[in-house]
Amino acid sequence: MSKDTDTSFVAGLEDVVSNTSDICFLDGKEGRLVYQGYNIHDLVNGNASFEEVVYLLWHGELPNRQQLDEFNQQIGRQRALAPEVLNFLKGVRKDANAMEVLRTAVSFAGIYDPDNGDESYEANVRKATRLVAQIPTIVTTFERIRNGQAPIDPDPELSAASSFFQLLTGRVPDEFTERAFNTALILHADHELNASTFSARVTAATLSDMYSAITSAIGTLKGPLHGGANEQVMKMLLEIGDMSRVESYIDEALAAKRKIMGFGHRVYRTEDPRATHLRKLSQKAGELAGETKWFEMSRRIEQLVKDKKGLNPNVDFYSASLYYSLGLPTHLFTPIFACSRISGWTAHVLEQYRNNRLIRPRAEYTGPTHRQFVPLSER
Ligand SMILES: CC(=O)SCCNC(=O)CCNC(=O)[C@H](O)C(C)(C)COP(=O)(O)OP(=O)(O)OC[C@H]1O[C@@H](n2cnc3c(N)ncnc32)[C@H](O)[C@@H]1OP(=O)(O)O
């Protein structure tokens, strides 16, 4: 078959540049992650709030005091779910996968969004604000319902980090938990053209709506090669169970050519700069919880995988033991990733709408050509 394209096949689109973007700069050789010009280390060390980072990703500038107060109010006021979405959460099977519930609830929420059908840019910013506000409410409310607990009304005055714990447990978290969770939300907020963000942009580029794009992204984040890895890391730690079993577990897994979850990255060839913060927070959270074994086992796994395979931990590795030490259930780890990444997904969808072109790559055809059709009666 004649070839009508000059470009050659690149497995997994590795290093292929698909669009320009002002949102996030990733230097895989130096291990640098920059949101709209700000290094994540400066955002974390400067005690930025997650809300400031969301504003930065969407508008390209950090908010001043008045802009931040207004933005916090907008988010706080939009946390409550539409009754139809709440009823969906009450009716869905209690043993459902939390990411599947989130994916379906977000898709459902789009139908009841007050701006449904309005595709103006302003309406899309309002939809993005509702998504940032309501995804944590969906995640925490379903968790309570499935545990036989009554949903909790959101408190519009709380920060995103505090609100998550209040909606889950009914109590505002202590200072360390609030700070650690806020940091984790900042670190997961955006990451250039990762698989789920790309998926959101592909959907948006057909000029489909914001909720369709985010539904695509949630389905993509769920996979264990992407956001789903954080849950798999904790399952691995629990399965190993004890420091004495770490080395044999890793040796067996590597000998069987199984992937060690939370290691490796398509772009970073150095330490993932997010892991640097999450490692410290995991250690501190373990000390405060009075159980350091998950952190210590993680450190040992890190050493072994580095020595034996030359691989570094990614964002999903230390977030697992951190969340576990903060008392969060393992099956909420990937939905928590979505509570943060919704900021980056929506920033990219808005950017796609501002400067759109349909995303439609080609495949290199490897199947047969010119086969002779045989009628059904002769096959
Ligand atoms: C938020 C995020 O999405 S971060 C990533 C989260 N995912 C994970 O932690 C899952 C484990 N990691 C992986 O599967 C991969 O490293 C990915 C998916 C992140 C990147 O994948 P790719 O860039 O396609 O790299 P690929 O899978 O081809 O790996 C290259 C080589 O390193 C090996 N390798 C990569 N990651 C790992 C790992 N975690 N454990 C063991 N070996 C690994 C591969 O087996 C392969 O070896 P080979 O060349 O001998 O066959």
Ligand SMILES: O=C([O-])CC(=O)C(=O)O
């Ligand atoms: O960039 C990627 O491929 C995956 C990742 O680390 C992220 O989405 O945070």
